[in-house]
Amino acid sequence: MQCADCRGLLHAYLDGELMPDEREAVRQHLATCASCAAEYETLVALSRQLKTKLERPTAPDTLKARIRADLERAESTAAHPPFQTMAEPPAGRTPRRSWLGLVAAGLVIAALSSAVTATLVHRNALRASIADQVLSSHIRSLLPGRLTDVASNDLHNVKPWFNGRIDFSPSVPRLDSAGFPLLGGRLDYAGGQPVAVVVYRHQQHVINVFSWPAETRSVSPTVVRTDHGYHLIHWSDATGDFWAVSDLNLAQLHQFVALFARAESEGEPR
Amino acid sequence: MAPPDHERFERLVLPHLDDAYALAHYLLRDEHDAQDVVHDAVLRALRYFESYRDGDARAWLLSIVRNCCYTWRGRREVVGQGHTHGDVTLADLSDTVAADHHAIQSSDRDLVRRAIDMLPHEFREVIVLRELQELSYKEISTITGVPAGTVMSRLARARKRLAVALGLPVSEEG
Numbered sequence: 025m026q027c028a029d030c031r032g033l034l035h036a037y038l039d040g041e042l043m044p045d046e047r048e049a050v051r052q053h054l055a056t057c058a059s060c061a062a063e064y065e066t067l068v069a070l071s072r073q074l075k076t077k078l079e080r081p082t083a084p085d086t087l088k089a090r091i092r093a094d095l096e097r098a099e100s101t102a103a104h105p106p107f108q109t110m111a112e113p114p115a116g117r118t119p120r121r122s123w124l125g126l127v128a129a130g131l132v133i134a135a136l137s138s139a140v141t142a143t144l145v146h147r148n149a150l151r152a153s154i155a156d157q158v159l160s161s162h163i164r165s166l167l168p169g170r171l172t173d174v175a176s177n178d179l180h181n182v183k184p185w186f187n188g189r190i191d192f193s194p195s196v197p198r199l200d201s202a203g204f205p206l207l208g209g210r211l212d213y214a215g216g217q218p219v220a221v222v223v224y225r226h227q228q229h230v231i232n233v234f235s236w237p238a239e240t241r242s243v244s245p246t247v248v249r250t251d252h253g254y255h256l257i258h259w260s261d262a263t264g265d266f267w268a269v270s271d272l273n274l275a276q277l278h279q280f281v282a283l284f285a286r287a288e289s290e291g292e293p294r
Numbered sequence: 295m296a297p298p299d300h301e302r303f304e305r306l307v308l309p310h311l312d313d314a315y316a317l318a319h320y321l322l323r324d325e326h327d328a329q330d331v332v333h334d335a336v337l338r339a340l341r342y343f344e345s346y347r348d349g350d351a352r353a354w355l356l357s358i359v360r361n362c363c364y365t366w367r368g369r370r371e372v373v374g375q376g377h378t379h380g381d382v383t384l385a386d387l388s389d390t391v392a393a394d395h396h397a398i399q400s401s402d403r404d405l406v407r408r409a410i411d412m413l414p415h416e417f418r419e420v421i422v423l424r425e426l427q428e429l430s431y432k433e434i435s436t437i438t439g440v441p442a443g444t445v446m447s448r449l450a451r452a453r454k455r456l457a458v459a460l461g462l463p464v465s466e467e468g
Contacts, residue, residue: 091332
């Protein structure tokens with residue numbers, strides 16, 4: 025082997041990338057050529073320096089936590105049909121989903137049967153199915169740490185948060201002066217799609233307002249369900265389909281819905 | 295639409311977060327940028343996970359991280375452009391080291407780090423992938439999108455520059 029050939033293969037030799045016959049040819053040349061052997065020694069010394077002195081940065085725990093949180097959110101909002109999630113939490117998941125399964129157990133059978141026949145039933149049955157999902161989402165949101173993805177009293181923080189997370193810009197009227205301060209927003213899942221939830225409070229009562237793009241004609245506010253002390257009011261207009269759910273008393277929830285619908289249709293500061 | 299297989303994603307991809315971060319850290323030379331880019335890259339990887347079949351999940355993730363790093367650099371016109379095509383000589387390196395107040399009592403470790411940082415990015419990435427992460431030419435070729443022969447010639451040129459910068463004996467014809 026000539027020196028030029030050896031130099032051409034020296035890096036591959038160092039990196040263990042040569043075929044056995046080439047490797048042997050280089051080895052024999054290095055044994056007899058001082059110049060190439062010196063060159064190889066330099067490469068070995070460099071490689072040793074790099075391996076021992078090059079720092080190996082590792083991903084900070086905060087980054088890992090952020091990524092895991094995003095994966096969980098992606099999984100719970102977009103990946104799984106809600107019934108599957110409720111009925112069959114995947115093995116090895118955090119306990120709260122199986123908890124959800126217990127909480128919603130009474131609703132699952134009705135919801136499942138509605139889902140199977142969803143295309144066949146008329147709108148009232150569909151609405152009942154959505155009511156089940158909205159109610160179980162509301163109950164789940166009351167678990168610690170589940171209420172908001174973005175916690176802010178400022179609609180200018182909450183409204184933009186949904187940009188890029190959902191192809192719909194939810195209404196976020198300002199209702200503080202009427203006694204309904206804004207708590208924040210989150211993504212949730214209902215009616216077979218990710219939906220926006222805007223969260224308000226009245227005294228100690230949480231009000232979740234679910235919304236998504238309008239699919240039906242306008243519907244004036246209707247009490248769809250009163251269950252375990254929770255009231256569900258549904259309405260829709262040109263800007264979207266809305267569900268408000270709370271354990272607030274019904275008169276106050278009606279008042280909230282009237283304020284919300286009016287502020288939203290009047291185009292209160294967005 | 296089939297949901298992305300999160301369990302499989304977490305099992306195959308998440309164990310390589312440290313490697314992903316190390317690559318971004320060296321390519322971007324900034325720990326905060328590296329965190330943002332790795333975060334973004336993992337979410338992209340999840341989105342495109344259907345396109346991942348079998349094979350080396352680490353190389354697959356690192357190729358996404360690398361692309362995100364260059365997109366990020368392009369967007370921010372990150373420092374280093376001036377060095378991308380120019381030759382870095384020992385004199386350049388010494389000037390820079392001397393000018394840097396952190397380096398007044400620079401240890402060998404700092405000197406190695408400086409020498410790596412001074413490399414053009416296409417040399418820096420092959421050094422990090424080979425010397426730090428110990429990937430094969432074939433894997434590096436997959437990640438960087440250049441033929442294995444180019445990987446080898448870049449490694450050779452990068453090593454020569456590093457040897458000069460670190461004061462190791464280098465032959466003229468090498």
